[in-house]
Amino acid sequence: MPYRAPADEFRFLLRHVVDFDQVAATDRFADATEDTVQAILTEAGRMCEDVLAPLQRQGDLHPARLENGVVRTSPGFAEGYRAIAEGGWVAIAAPSEYGGMGLPMVLTTAVNEMMSSACLSLQLSPLMTQGQIDALENHASEEILNRYLPKMISGEWAGTMNLTEPQAGSDVGALRTRAEPNCDGSYSISGQKIFISWADNDFTENVCHLVLARLPGAVAGTKGISLFLVPRHLPDESGAPGKANSLRVVSLEHKMGLHGSPTAVMEYDNATGWLVGEEHDGMRAMFTMMNNARLGVGVQGIGVAEAACQHALTYAMDRRQGSSPLSGDAATGAIIDHADVRRMLATMKAETSAARAIALANAVAIDMARATGDAGWAARAAFLTPITKAFGTRTGVAVADLGVQVHGGMGYIEETGAAQYLRDVRVTAIYEGTNGIQAMDLAGRKLMDGGEAAFALIDEIQNRAEAARDRLPDLASPVWQAAELLREATEWALAQTDMNERFAGAMPFLLGWARVLGGHFHLAAALAEDKTGSAGHRKRLARFYITRLLPEHGTLLTQATAGTDDLYTLTPEDLTA
Known part of the structure; x- marks a missing residue:
């Protein structure tokens, strides 16, 4: 469509x-x-x-x-x-x-x-x-x-990132790829990498790989890792792609979705590369790319959610099935008239809008940090990044799944295209750091400032809700109360000295944050629309979100503060019984 x-x-x-x-x-x-x-x-x-x-x-x-x-x-x-x-x-x-x-x-x-x-x-x-x-x-x-x-900016050359190895997934420090210094300042890179997105193509002159590898004598773990730029073709004196480098695509993965995106196993056999940054400081440099990609991957989920939403809405407005409350008993109505289909479509729209606003606010914080050098903006950008990545991709998966449901039996038929959105987006919750890792980052590293960035956001949410009470009291009050419960959950997390207590509820903690931020931004949209006197659809969508979806924050934050006892009293034998 x-x-x-x-x-x-x-x-x-x-x-x-x-x-x-x-x-x-x-x-x-x-x-x-x-x-x-x-x-x-x-x-x-x-x-x-x-x-x-x-x-x-x-x-x-x-x-x-x-x-x-x-x-x-x-x-x-x-x-x-x-x-x-x-x-x-x-x-x-x-x-x-x-x-x-x-x-x-x-x-x-x-x-x-x-x-x-x-x-x-x-x-x-x-x-x-x-x-x-x-x-x-x-x-x-x-x-x-x-x-x-210049070549990458023009699009003449493309880039990739090479982190994962068969034995080193989330535990990047277990990698075995080696780098040996050459006499001319370059390095010889040898090893195998897996899950390399767009490792090669037939439409750019060159593909440039950023590869994590370990120098001789480097310490174990992530502190001993360095980063190298390894091009498919070595640039000649003029800067044009010259002779082929000693690397190859071993195979392409057969995936659930994203079939048009080649995901490769890569082999480096004394390939020539150049150090990026300092020796043994590769993870810091690679995290720059990874954080950029985490925002981008969250946005991928939101993009698929938007497309799946449009796809399902078009189908629901065209598909006529049975009588409906709006068509009368004598007529056959479009399925959008049915209450449960209307609920699914409204959920898809409201969730997509919330995730989009979170991602844009994240990008604003990045821009303000770059433009001003202000540490507060940088801290906000860092705090919002795991939320954007995890909630954006979770929204993509959930909305695409609802899109299949709206289509009914036709959603399970590939020709309608609804299933492709779900198959394509599913991996976004896994790559660039699984959503569980994003949640642990939020509950752990992102609270190492004593909660300063978190509480600054909560204050902002409550201040906006307070300012909206006169115009939109039925929307403002639930948002203010939700932010107060979020404050209490954040204080609980900060009081835990055992990080595993936080990690046990890290995912509901992140989702609780996303729920409240979603209410915050829906309220802002409704308030802006109320002041401008425009059509009112954003106010109606905000009412749906705040009435039906925001209340989930209570259950999520209860889970977030439950600790580990109920998890670790369960044994592997209990789970196989």
């Missing part, structure tokens, strides 16, 4: 909900005027609708394949990628001195969501490149920056 880019929704959220004006008011992002924002959203939206959306089904039916050591991509993907690269959509936030637009991460976030809605399999390629650009900009030498960044 056709995809419609929600450009108007982005404009409303930027102006009225996440306070993008403060980003545009900084010296660094002064070029992000209202006209610029509108032009980017309009043009990127048109490209997603006209060029990328038709590729969604092509990638699923005609997967990427490995032929004689070369990855052959799905029909139309080369043309789709060319539209992304030539439009400058790879490098919206990349530094202007190397050819990027130098615009805020908020705009990258909006465009990435639209591309994910249109064709997630293809969007994953520029997302990897964006993350590598960020890592190189912050950690690489001037020589590497001058040679690689």
Whole structure:
């Protein structure tokens, strides 16, 4: 079905909900005027609708394949990628001195969501490149920056990240890939990596791999890991791709979804690479790329949620089945008239809107931190990142699943396209750090400031709710109360000296935060709409969210503060009984 880019929704959220004006008011992002924002959203939206959306089904039916050591991509993907690269959509936030637009991460976030809605399999390629650009900009030498960044920003070259090995998944410190120094300042990289997204393609001149490896004599664990840039083809003196490097795609995985995105096993056999950052400091450099990608992956989930929502709504408005409360007994009504279908569609819409606002607020914090150097903004960005990643991807999975349900039996039939959204998005809750790891990060590392960033957000939520009491008391009061319970749960977490007590409820803790933030942003949208006197659909959606979905925060936060006793009194024998 056709995809419609929600450009108007982005404009409303930027102006009225996440306070993008403060980003545009900084010296660094002064070029992000209202006209610029509108032009980017309009043009990127048109490209997603006209060029990328038709590729969604092509990638699923005609997967990427490995032929004689070369990855052959799905029909139309080369043309789709060319539209992304030539439009400058790879490098919206990349530094202007190397050819990027130098615009805020908020705009990258909006465009990435639209591309994910249109064709997630293809969007994953520029997302990897964006993350590598960020890592190189912050950690690489001037020589590497001058040679690689312009090519990656233009889209002529693509980027990947290589972390995982068969024995080293979430435990990255267990990796075995080796790096031996050469006499010319380069290194020889040997080892095998798995689950490498877009490890190769047939539409860019070069593919540049960021590879984690261990130098001779390095200590065990993550503190002994270094990061290396290893290109598919070694640049010659002119900077053009020269001879092939000593690396290869061993195989492509047969996956549940994302068939158009090649996920490879990679082998490095004394491949030539260059150190990025300092020796034994590779994880710090790689985390720059990973945090960029975590925001991006959360947005992938939101993008699929938007597409699945549009898909289900169109079907529900067209599908006529039985009499309904709105059609009368004598007529056959559209299934959208049925209360339970209406509930599912409203849930899909409200959840997608909440997740989108959280992601945009996360991007605003990143932009403000970069523009001002303020530690408070940096702490907010760090705090929101695991929530964006985990809740955004969970929303994608849940909304796509509801989309199948709305379709009924036809949702289980592949030709309708509803099932593909669910198959494609499912992995987003796993890669770039599983959602459980994101939750433990939030409950652990992100509270190491004594809860300063958390409490600043809670104060902001309650202040907005207090200010809205006169206009929207029925919406403002539940949000204020929810934030108070969130404060108590956060205080409980901070009081736990045994981190496992926090980790036992880390996921409901994160989801409780997402629920309350969702109510906060829905209230902001309703309040802005109330003040402008516009149509009122956001106020109605906010009422649905705050009445039906926000109350889940109570149960979630009860679970979050339950500790470990009930988990560890259960034995493996109990679970197999």
